[in-house]
Amino acid sequence: MDHAVTESPVLYEQTGALVVLTLNRPKAMNALTAEMRLQLAQGIERAQAEGARAIVLTGAGRGFCAGQDLAGLDLSGKTSAGDLLRYEYVPLLTVIEACKLPIIAAVNGVAAGAGASLALACDVVIATESAVFLQAFAKIGLVPDAGGTWSLPRQVGLARAMGMSLFAEPLSARDAATQGLIWEAVPDAEFAAKWRARAEYLANGPTVAFAGIKAALKASSGNSLSAQLELEANLQDDCSRSADFAEGVNAFLQKRPAQFRGA
Numbered sequence: 001m002d003h004a005v006t007e008s009p010v011l012y013e014q015t016g017a018l019v020v021l022t023l024n025r026p027k028a029m030n031a032l033t034a035e036m037r038l039q040l041a042q043g044i045e046r047a048q049a050e051g052a053r054a055i056v057l058t059g060a061g062r063g064f065c066a067g068q069d070l071a072g073l074d075l076s077g078k079t080s081a082g083d084l085l086r087y088e089y090v091p092l093l094t095v096i097e098a099c100k101l102p103i104i105a106a107v108n109g110v111a112a113g114a115g116a117s118l119a120l121a122c123d124v125v126i127a128t129e130s131a132v133f134l135q136a137f138a139k140i141g142l143v144p145d146a147g148g149t150w151s152l153p154r155q156v157g158l159a160r161a162m163g164m165s166l167f168a169e170p171l172s173a174r175d176a177a178t179q180g181l182i183w184e185a186v187p188d189a190e191f192a193a194k195w196r197a198r199a200e201y202l203a204n205g206p207t208v209a210f211a212g213i214k215a216a217l218k219a220s221s222g223n224s225l226s227a228q229l230e231l232e233a234n235l236q237d238d239c240s241r242s243a244d245f246a247e248g249v250n251a252f253l254q255k256r257p258a259q260f261r262g263a
């Protein structure tokens with residue numbers, strides 16, 4: 001992964017039911033271009049269309065993603081920063097939000113600006129211990145975007161979200177894990193094996209249940225308890241009709257590992 005050789009700015013690699021999307025502009029810390037936003041969205045849609053059951057998003061080289069490609073910005077005032085978000089970031093974030101498959105962000109190095117927002121939009125964030133999360137926006141006179149102001153207060157609370165955004169200081173992967181911003185920080189030497197093992201677990205798991213877990217947890221903050229209880233009942237109807245539910249119960253009773261098929 002560190003030595004990606006093709007020219008494509010987003011690499012697509014499928015092994016079994018697992019798709020790995022790699023941001024591939026390592027010399028610019030994988031700073032995001034229009035082409036990358038489009039290829040990322042297309043990669044996530046392709047993975048779902050071609051029967052993948054889990055997706056990993058990671059970066060080539062020493063960084064995960066440095067956010068917007070600042071070298072490509074028009075600073076003349078003629079183009080709207082809001083429109084860049086509306087027409088290029090929002091479609092990508094909408095595809096991520098709508099994806100029923102679990103998406104892991106395997107954060108291999110710094111995640112800054114919209115790169116941090118991108119990681120935090122994924123379902124599970126696993127970071128190598130030397131990675132940092134940086135709400136870099138205020139350093140260049142912007143507000144956090146690409147969903148950052150939505151996800152940050154929900155993940156770490158208003159006080160920490162405010163401090164991260166105003167001070168724009170790097171937050172270590174370990175602190176990010178301790179504060180509940182991410183799932184786990186892993187020693188650098190174990191990072192690649194760890195995220196792959198977790199991704200393979202998801203790719204070989206009960207896909208219907210995983211989609212239901214995502215739907216239920218994401219709906220919870222906007223739902224009343226009674227609406228959430230009804231949603232759980234509906235999702236459980238779907239799960240209980242899946243072959244994977246029967247397989248899970250049978251495997252438990254027969255004291256053997258379950259062989260989930262994703263349906």
Ligand code: T3D
Nearest residue numbers: 027028029031066067068069070071081084112113114136
């Ligand atoms: O209009 C809109 O709506 C804009 C939307 C904005 C969304 C955003 O994402 S705003 C935030 C944009 N990102 C940043 O402000 C982060 C800028 N980068 C950094 O602060 C640092 O580069 C890092 C903390 C990410 C990494 O630092 P370090 O010291 O490890 O590496 P470096 O030497 O600074 O960077 C290595 C190379 O990557 C360097 O190129 P060079 O000199 O070797 O040719 C650097 O210029 C390049 N690079 C890093 N970040 C970006 C970038 N090139 C273009 N755009 C970047 N964002």
